[in-house]
Amino acid sequence: xxxxxxEDLKVMIEKVRKYTGSGNVADYIPALSKANPHDVAxxxxxxxxTCFSEGEYRKLFTLQSISKVLTLALALMDYGEEVVxxxxxxxxTGDPFNSxxxxxxxxPSKPLNPMINAGALAVSSLIKGGTNEEKLAxxxxxxxxxxxxxxxxxxxxxxKSEFETADLNRSLAYFMKQHHVLSGDVDELLxxxxxxxxxxxxxxxxxxxGYALAHHGEHPNDSxxxxxxxxxxxxxxxxxxxxxxxxxxxxxxRVGIPAKSGVSGGIVGAVPCGIGIGIYGPxxxxxxxxxxxxxxxxxxxxxxxxSIF
Ligand code: GLN
Numbered sequence: 001x002x003x004x005x006x007e008d009l010k011v012m013i014e015k016v017r018k019y020t021g022s023g024n025v026a027d028y029i030p031a032l033s034k035a036n037p038h039d040v041a042x043x044x045x046x047x048x049x050t051c052f053s054e055g056e057y058r059k060l061f062t063l064q065s066i067s068k069v070l071t072l073a074l075a076l077m078d079y080g081e082e083v084v085x086x087x088x089x090x091x092x093t094g095d096p097f098n099s100x101x102x103x104x105x106x107x108p109s110k111p112l113n114p115m116i117n118a119g120a121l122a123v124s125s126l127i128k129g130g131t132n133e134e135k136l137a138x139x140x141x142x143x144x145x146x147x148x149x150x151x152x153x154x155x156x157x158x159x160k161s162e163f164e165t166a167d168l169n170r171s172l173a174y175f176m177k178q179h180h181v182l183s184g185d186v187d188e189l190l191x192x193x194x195x196x197x198x199x200x201x202x203x204x205x206x207x208x209x210g211y212a213l214a215h216h217g218e219h220p221n222d223s224x225x226x227x228x229x230x231x232x233x234x235x236x237x238x239x240x241x242x243x244x245x246x247x248x249x250x251x252x253x254r255v256g257i258p259a260k261s262g263v264s265g266g267i268v269g270a271v272p273c274g275i276g277i278g279i280y281g282p283x284x285x286x287x288x289x290x291x292x293x294x295x296x297x298x299x300x301x302x303x304x305x306x307s308i309f
Contacts, residue, residue, distance in 0.1 A: 005044055005052035012299045013040060013055040016281075016292040023283030023291035026263040031161035035061070035265065035282035040292040042300075043203035043278040045211045045220065057203040061280055062158050064262030065097065066206070067196045068120040069213075069235055069243075074142055075126040076231045084126065087181055088119040090238075097245045097288060098168050100175060109179035115242035115260070118172045124193045125182050132192045139196060146212045147205040148220050159198035166190055201266070203278035210268045211276025213258070220276075236270055240308075244294075247287045255297045256307025265290045269297060271306050
């Protein structure tokens, strides 16, 4: 099949832009409410020299929940499966990403999976490093390597804005501390978690990260291993079962690409052994996924037969 990404992407962006009107930008993290709800952008990386990009693809946005994929990979590389899955489960949930309900109803009190906030907080508590600065430096190095972009950093304003308003996440962490899922200082953990979520990228960075995951964890340009194959496989499986929160089932049916979204409106997609996809569209549906971004992924999947199923 001859790929005409440039023309196709232009047409697709115009088709999905109308959906931006039916969503809202996240405002529970005040700094995120500054995003333009009508932005929509895509980048595709197929391993050649450049990305194919359309829309407002140069705009920077924060990873938010997309970071959960990366901290999971790092924690698994640091400790292995036994330690990580002693703290966090492997099952999807029908509850919202920030829900506390299952922590109380499931005994022992262990978060269901690493893609919901409770699970991600438990995983973040595992990242190795003497101080939060060291932990963050390791995570940033990892993200820079995966994307091939040395300039990636975190957005201080977004991190501060979330830290100051993260009472729900704090309560999840305190609950888990009481039940010995976590140890240590909760505000220290929140400091790291909010900075991790505030790591700033553009669509092309995301497409390259998706490409590395799609290709068994190999460096996008130099084909050496950044993430062991088995961990890349495991992470992609979580992206399929839990990556779009409690919309993961419908997304698997409509799109069928391992993907992870964030409340900034970003979505990373990793087509196994195929392209990496980076999406941005800050207008979200009620479950916290980019409305136009999900439509765009559906169009891409249909047009290029990308579903893994
Ligand atoms: N930082 C956000 C939070 O913890 C991430 C959530 C998300 O992107 N779904 O609420």
